[in-house]
Amino acid sequence: MTTAATRPASLDTLSWLEAEAIHIIREVAAECERPCLLFSGGKDSIVMLRLAEKAFWPARIPFPVMHVDTGHNFPEAIDFRDRRAAELGVDLIVASVQDSIDRGRVVEEVGPRASRNRLQTVTLLDAIAEHHFDALFGGARRDEEKARAKERIFSFRDAFGQWDPSNQRPELWNLYNGRLNRGEHIRAFPLSNWTELDVWQYIKREDLEIPSIYFAHQRDMFERDRMLFPVSEFVPRLPGEEPFPARVRFRTVGDMTCTAGVLSEAETLEQVVSEIAATRITERGETRADDRFSEAAMEDRKREGYF
Amino acid sequence: MTTASPDAPVDILGPDHRSLLRLATAGSVDDGKSTLIGRLLYDSKQTFIDQMEAIERTSRTRGEDAVNLAYLTDGLRSEREQGITIDVAYRYFATPRRKFILADTPGHVQYTRNMVTGASTADAALLLVDARKGVVEQTRRHAYLSNLLGIRHFVLCVNKMDLVDWDRATFDRIAEELTRFASRMGVTDVRAIPISAKLGDWVVEPSSRMSWYAGPPLLELLETLEASEPPQHHAARLPVQYVIRPLRDEYHDYRGYAGTIASGVLRVGDRVAVMPSATESTVVAIETYEQQLHEATPPMAVTVRLADDLDVRRGSMIVSAEHPPVAASTIDAHVCWMNERAPLRERDRLVIKHAAQTTRALVEEVGARLDVNSLDYDLTASQLSLNDIGRVRLRLMAPLSIDPYAESRETGAFILIDEATSATVGAGMITSGE
Numbered sequence: 001m002t003t004a005a006t007r008p009a010s011l012d013t014l015s016w017l018e019a020e021a022i023h024i025i026r027e028v029a030a031e032c033e034r035p036c037l038l039f040s041g042g043k044d045s046i047v048m049l050r051l052a053e054k055a056f057w058p059a060r061i062p063f064p065v066m067h068v069d070t071g072h073n074f075p076e077a078i079d080f081r082d083r084r085a086a087e088l089g090v091d092l093i094v095a096s097v098q099d100s101i102d103r104g105r106v107v108e109e110v111g112p113r114a115s116r117n118r119l120q121t122v123t124l125l126d127a128i129a130e131h132h133f134d135a136l137f138g139g140a141r142r143d144e145e146k147a148r149a150k151e152r153i154f155s156f157r158d159a160f161g162q163w164d165p166s167n168q169r170p171e172l173w174n175l176y177n178g179r180l181n182r183g184e185h186i187r188a189f190p191l192s193n194w195t196e197l198d199v200w201q202y203i204k205r206e207d208l209e210i211p212s213i214y215f216a217h218q219r220d221m222f223e224r225d226r227m228l229f230p231v232s233e234f235v236p237r238l239p240g241e242e243p244f245p246a247r248v249r250f251r252t253v254g255d256m257t258c259t260a261g262v263l264s265e266a267e268t269l270e271q272v273v274s275e276i277a278a279t280r281i282t283e284r285g286e287t288r289a290d291d292r293f294s295e296a297a298m299e300d301r302k303r304e305g306y307f
Numbered sequence: 308m309t310t311a312s313p314d315a316p317v318d319i320l321g322p323d324h325r326s327l328l329r330l331a332t333a334g335s336v337d338d339g340k341s342t343l344i345g346r347l348l349y350d351s352k353q354t355f356i357d358q359m360e361a362i363e364r365t366s367r368t369r370g371e372d373a374v375n376l377a378y379l380t381d382g383l384r385s386e387r388e389q390g391i392t393i394d395v396a397y398r399y400f401a402t403p404r405r406k407f408i409l410a411d412t413p414g415h416v417q418y419t420r421n422m423v424t425g426a427s428t429a430d431a432a433l434l435l436v437d438a439r440k441g442v443v444e445q446t447r448r449h450a451y452l453s454n455l456l457g458i459r460h461f462v463l464c465v466n467k468m469d470l471v472d473w474d475r476a477t478f479d480r481i482a483e484e485l486t487r488f489a490s491r492m493g494v495t496d497v498r499a500i501p502i503s504a505k506l507g508d509w510v511v512e513p514s515s516r517m518s519w520y521a522g523p524p525l526l527e528l529l530e531t532l533e534a535s536e537p538p539q540h541h542a543a544r545l546p547v548q549y550v551i552r553p554l555r556d557e558y559h560d561y562r563g564y565a566g567t568i569a570s571g572v573l574r575v576g577d578r579v580a581v582m583p584s585a586t587e588s589t590v591v592a593i594e595t596y597e598q599q600l601h602e603a604t605p606p607m608a609v610t611v612r613l614a615d616d617l618d619v620r621r622g623s624m625i626v627s628a629e630h631p632p633v634a635a636s637t638i639d640a641h642v643c644w645m646n647e648r649a650p651l652r653e654r655d656r657l658v659i660k661h662a663a664q665t666t667r668a669l670v671e672e673v674g675a676r677l678d679v680n681s682l683d684y685d686l687t688a689s690q691l692s693l694n695d696i697g698r699v700r701l702r703l704m705a706p707l708s709i710d711p712y713a714e715s716r717e718t719g720a721f722i723l724i725d726e727a728t729s730a731t732v733g734a735g736m737i738t739s740g741e
Contacts, residue, residue: 011607013327013406022608023567026548030621030663054596055608058561059553142397149396168394169731170420170645172427174567175660175722179729193408195399201323 014202018051021190023174024153025055025137028188029062031178032135035188036093039065041073041081041211042253044139044191047199050206051190052137053088064091066136068124070116071098072234072255080211095127112236115257125161128185135178135186143195153192159183200273214272216249216264227260251276327406328534331429331458333414333422333449338437339466343504344411345376347526348400350511376504395425404530409433414445419679419694420645422449423734426456427720430534434463434485438471438501442484448679450485454492455641455696455736457716460534461489463499464525468517469506475519498532500525542630543571543579544710544718546662547623551610563594563610564619566663569717570710571627573611574602581617582624582708583634588613590625605717622664624708624718632718634706635740637671641712642699644691646725646732651691651699657732658724659703662717667704667726674698699735712736 011019028035037052039045052061067081085092097116100106105126106119128136142149152168154176169177178186191199203210220231222241229235231243235257248261249272266272332340366375398409410425412418426432432453436446450461463485471477482499489497500509501517502525508514511526523531551563573579577590592612593600603609611625619625626632644651651670659668676688676697684698691697712719723733 011326011604012324014323016327016606019567019606019608023548023606026565026608027663030549055565056549056551057596057610058555058558058563059551060555143399146396149398150394165394170424170722170734171731172424172722172734173716173720174428175662175720177660177722177724177729177731179658179724181729184729193397193399195401197401 014198014205017191017194017198018054018202020174020193021051022055024176024188024190025052027176028135028137028154028178028186029056031176032180032186034131034133035063035135035137036131036133037061037063037065037137038139039067039081039085039092040253041067041077041084042139043199043203043210043214044141046084046208046210047191047194047202048137048139049084049088049090050208061088061090064093064131066093066095066127066131068095068120068127069097070120070255071096072116072232072257074211074213074230074250074253074256074259076213077211077253080209084209093127093131095123097123099123100126112238115255117255117258121161128161133185134180135188137188137190139191140189141194141196141199142192151189151192153189154178155187155189156180157185157187161185163187197273197277200269200276204269204273210269211253213250213253215268216247216266216271218245219248219261220244221246221248221261228263229260230256232256325401325404325406327408328431328529328532329408329410329429330431330433330462330529331410331412331422331425331453332433332435333412333425333445338414338435338445339504340411340414340435342376343435343464343466343502343510344398344409346504346507346510348398349376350507350526395421402526402530407529414449416448416679417694419448419452419696420643420734422452423456423643423696426453426458427716427734429453429456429458431460431462431529431532432458434461436463436465436481436485438465438467438474438477438481441477441481442488444680446485447488447682450489450494451492451679451682452696454489454494457712457736459494459496460532461485461494461497462525462528462532463497464504465499465501466504468501468508469503473501473508473516475501475517478520498528500528541570541710541715542627542632543573543577543625544569544627544632544708544715545573545609545611545625546664546718547619547621547625548663550620561612562616562619563612564623564625565608565610566625567608567717568603568605569662570605570715572602572604573609573625575600578628579613579625580628580631581613581619582626582631583706584618585631585634586617587628588615588617590614622662624662624664626708632708632710633740635709636703636706637700638703638707638709638735638737638740639674639698639700640721640735640737641696642691642723642733642735643696644693644733646730647693648725648728650693651695651697651733653689656726658726659701659707659721659735660724661707661709661721664705664707666707668701668723669704670699671702672700674700698738701735707740709737709740711738713738 097119100123101108106122152171220243221228222243249264250261266275396411400407412422412425465478465481478501486497501520502509509524545566547564547566549565551565580587591614593603594610653670655670657668673689675684675686710718719737721735722731725732
């Protein structure tokens, strides 16, 4: 007798995680009518896209990909996004925060610390309604943050796009409930059980191309709140925030307004993975200004419908 | 299996052969569970500088003398406000030998459904006992539910040994009591360890204060626990999730059946039956994106092609023709009821999802309700309330291809869904069917 959840000794952790993710992606595609994959050009969504490619091979990925573009992204990531979508022959939908601002759906923050991070939620929810999506794949991981540690793999959103952490659907075994009523949708997180290091090891194993900003490069930076931010037209600098050239790489791909870089000499994937493995600071703690405002910053944004 | 030596750092750039162990633990606020998990994360060097700074701040703000490692597992705002763990949280840590996923669940009676959720995917249960209190109701409930959910490996941590003067007789008594309880249920693999999560004794490092315990420390035990069994012991099952038809010239006649191997070994050339019709065919290919395989084992995600053009769709199951599952239109099962809005009553109609198949079920009979404290069954029960577990008979609209849960979690488990709200309201473990 065997319990089927046990794994043969031959399947290593990465292969197990890959199989689980493919299983989840196939469940979503089978149970939901209009899924869509969120693709930012960041490393997690690059892994997601590869897994989707594998899940349906030799058929093409049976759903479009969407990027919520704040207009403040790294140009390197945008170039990469367009090229990768074209290579795979998938439909790329770009939902633009600038459009939401122009149409008066949101009001832009002003000042040197202004960010479009929070505005993305409205653009995203509008795009979901416009395209009638009933499932969105995201690359979020449970190891990222404490609100995510408790989030389901099939995470239910009500008709307002909200997540209610105290009323989540129980999720047992690998039996996912994709049933919805009108206007509701599912956020599906196939990488829930991956850690940051798993993602990097997988990128290495699959030899996946990633945007150049993940590798050490020369860039003009300035210091704010003990973090190094890239100089860009989107971020007015405060007095004393003098730019200086530095060799940096980025651990995540987000807005240039809230994504900090780390000093690094890692020019190859091997060197990046070595640095990640040796790092003693969390990914979000080190480089995401958006999570540092309050102890429950992510929990609050997720309730509103954030990724 | 290749395992790295405990001292050698893992070559993270090369192939990583580390296996994965999934653990489930349960407990309430004061039994030291959060401290133990914090200690495992801290001593296995899984904590980051910014996390440590945050919990140092929190400990100071709350007026504590020392850094409280329990804050490492702090949860959602509503949970902090109420000082309890409500939902399952998943924690990740790794050692040079193994990677771990730990489902951290609340232990209170009113959160039985969360405990069941955490246990549903676990290979081993981490049971925590306060040395001063011994085996209590909650310990027995956790052990019972773990066993019901198919966990065959128990690790008993007798915690707070510092508060009983590191007394060996206390530990022996508790270990013996739980071992006896487990063996009555048929669980023979129980490892007991005396620890102090707060001070670190026998968690990651050996303890000189309890040298009467021969070891190994908890973390080493978890690293070496052999929880997986060979898949050959059960017949092949492949629930079809998705039919792949590329509709491209080079794959003109291609029809592939995509799914995750649920049990057994599926090999090219195998004679298989497609359930529920039981029509037979032969496996001509097992494919993944990378390669053509000769055989596939759980939990590999593959695409299978058959020699004959049969009616195969989502919800069909490709199985060993020699040992097919039962195509059941009535099933008996243990059901954990999870609906706070209404009890489960006889004559209720529900949606049932089993493997990749969804159909409807009618509750024919609620036969018995488990008292999760005394662990007796109340045979007079006729309904199940929130967090109740009972024996239920369901009549199905379409037959499901089932195996007993004790033999296969994947083809022996199901969930129940409320048709009106679409919420998941129950979880079931099949005992038999016809």
